[in-house]
Amino acid sequence: MLDAGESALFEDAMRQDPELRRTGVEMDRLAAALAAIRAEPVCPSPEHLERLQRALGHSQGPRKCALWLAVTGWSTAAALAALLAWLVFTGVDEKPSAPPREVARPAAPAIPTVQDTPLETRRLMVEIDVLRQNLEEFHQRDRAMFQVLPGRAMQIVMTMVPPGADASGTLATTAMLGDALAAINREATAGPLEIENATEDENPGAWPAADADVVSPAPPAPPVAVPIYDAARDTGTLVVSNLPPAPRGKVYQLWVSTSASTRPVYLGKLPDNSVSGAESFDFSLGSTMILPTSFTLTLGPAGTPAPPTEENTVLAGPPTAAR
Amino acid sequence: MLDHSASPLHALSSGLCEDASGEALSLIRRMAKGDPAALAELHSIWGPVLLGIACRMLGDRREADDVLHRTFLAVWKRADAYDPHQSPPFVWALVIMRGIAIGRLRRGRAARDARHSAPGSRGENPKPLSNDDCARLKSAIDQLDPEDLACLEAAVFLEYAGSDRSDAFAVKNRLRRTLDQLRNSLSVHEL
Numbered sequence: 061m062l063d064a065g066e067s068a069l070f071e072d073a074m075r076q077d078p079e080l081r082r083t084g085v086e087m088d089r090l091a092a093a094l095a096a097i098r099a100e101p102v103c104p105s106p107e108h109l110e111r112l113q114r115a116l117g118h119s120q121g122p123r124k125c126a127l128w129l130a131v132t133g134w135s136t137a138a139a140l141a142a143l144l145a146w147l148v149f150t151g152v153d154e155k156p157s158a159p160p161r162e163v164a165r166p167a168a169p170a171i172p173t174v175q176d177t178p179l180e181t182r183r184l185m186v187e188i189d190v191l192r193q194n195l196e197e198f199h200q201r202d203r204a205m206f207q208v209l210p211g212r213a214m215q216i217v218m219t220m221v222p223p224g225a226d227a228s229g230t231l232a233t234t235a236m237l238g239d240a241l242a243a244i245n246r247e248a249t250a251g252p253l254e255i256e257n258a259t260e261d262e263n264p265g266a267w268p269a270a271d272a273d274v275v276s277p278a279p280p281a282p283p284v285a286v287p288i289y290d291a292a293r294d295t296g297t298l299v300v301s302n303l304p305p306a307p308r309g310k311v312y313q314l315w316v317s318t319s320a321s322t323r324p325v326y327l328g329k330l331p332d333n334s335v336s337g338a339e340s341f342d343f344s345l346g347s348t349m350i351l352p353t354s355f356t357l358t359l360g361p362a363g364t365p366a367p368p369t370e371e372n373t374v375l376a377g378p379p380t381a382a383r
Numbered sequence: 384m385l386d387h388s389a390s391p392l393h394a395l396s397s398g399l400c401e402d403a404s405g406e407a408l409s410l411i412r413r414m415a416k417g418d419p420a421a422l423a424e425l426h427s428i429w430g431p432v433l434l435g436i437a438c439r440m441l442g443d444r445r446e447a448d449d450v451l452h453r454t455f456l457a458v459w460k461r462a463d464a465y466d467p468h469q470s471p472p473f474v475w476a477l478v479i480m481r482g483i484a485i486g487r488l489r490r491g492r493a494a495r496d497a498r499h500s501a502p503g504s505r506g507e508n509p510k511p512l513s514n515d516d517c518a519r520l521k522s523a524i525d526q527l528d529p530e531d532l533a534c535l536e537a538a539v540f541l542e543y544a545g546s547d548r549s550d551a552f553a554v555k556n557r558l559r560r561t562l563d564q565l566r567n568s569l570s571v572h573e574l
Contacts, residue, residue: 085469093520099435
C-alpha cells in the first residue's frame, strides 16, 4: 500500500494524465464489484442510523421534546384555568362581596430559541461548511486558465501536413474542412491531359504548343488530413486525402498529443482498405474535456504501434512555421 | 471507424457497479437538497454491503462501524459535488470509505488480530451489483487461481497495509497478471 507521500504523487499524476485517471476509475469499479461479492454483508445496528441522523441534525428527538413541552404546557394551562374557574364559581356564592379574583392568564408556551436548539445550529454549520466548499471549488474553476464547459460544443480543427511542408503554403492556410474539400475537388477535376492536348487550332488564343518542351505531368498532390474534434462530446472525424495505400505489412496509425500528456497517445489505426482520395474516419479520445494540441499520422508495422518519430511520421498538425 | 482495440484509452470498460435503475443517483441528488429520508434510504441499501467490506478491511466491528459512520457523513456532505460521469454512485462511496479506512490503518488504530463479523445473508446478491454483473463476476472469479484470487482480495481489502514490502515486486506482478485475466474473462461477455 502506498504511504501518504506516494499517495499524493499518485493523486497528482491522476489529475494530470487522463489516461491514468480513466484506468484508475476502471480499477475502482473492479475493486468495488469484487469487494461487494467477496465480503459478507453485515447489517448495521439500528442505533447506527440514529447516530448518523443526530450528527447531521436530522434526529426527531428535539422536535418531539419541544412538542411535548408545548402540549404539556397548554394542557397545564388549561387545567389551571379550569381550576381557577371552579374556584371562582364556588367563591362567588360564598363571598359575594369579595372582589373578583383575577383570572390567571395561562403561561405562554415557551418558544424554542436558537440557544435551546443546538442541533439546529449544528445543522446550519454543516450547511455553511458545504457551501464554503462549493464556493472554493468555484473559485478554483475560475482561476483556471482554460475551462472546458460540459455540454458545449468545442470543435477543434487543424490541418495535418507532411513534415517539413511549407507552413505558409496553401495547405497550411486551409484550416477549414470546406476549403480542404474544395482543394481536393479542384485537383481531381483539373487533369494534366487537358493542358497537353491544347493546340492552336482548337484554342486560337492559347499559347503555341512547344514541340520541344513537353509539359510534364503535374506532380501528385501531397497527402493532407484535417482532424475535426469536439472536446465536449468526445467525437472526432479525420478527413484524409491523397494518402497512398499503406504498403503490405504496414498500417497508418493516428496519435494525439494533449496538454495533459507528456508523450503522444495512440488512438488507433486506419482500416487496411483505405484508399487515396478524400476519406473520413471517426475517432474518439476516450473521455470528454481532453484538449488535443497536435495530431500525428505515422506509418508503422501492423501490430504493436510504434511512437512517432521523424522517420515514420507521414502527417502532423498543426503545421509549424517553415524555418 | 478507427480500430482502437489496442488503444490504452479504451483499455478497460467493465461497466460493473452501474446504477442501472438510477435509484442511487436519485437518492444522492435528494441528499444534495437536504432530504434526510434519502440518507436513511441509502443507508438501508448500502449499509450492509459497506459495513461488511469495512469489517473485512479493518478486522474490527467497532472500527468498521465508525468508518461507516464517517463514510455516510462524507457522502452527505459531498452529495452536491458528486459527478455521475466520473464513477458510479457505489464506487464513489466505496472510494470514500477506502480513504477513511486507509487513514485508520495508517494511524494504527485498527487492530487486525481478531475479526468480528456478524453472520450475514451470504447467498443474497449485493444490491450494488445487478444479477447479471454478479453472475459474470463470479464466473470470472471461479476461473482464477486460488492464490491469485487471494492476492487480489488482499489488495482490495487493504490487507497489505503495514505488511513487509520486500516482496512488493512479486505481488505487483501477480496482481497485474490476475487483473489482466479477470479483465479478459469479463470482456468475453457483452458489457
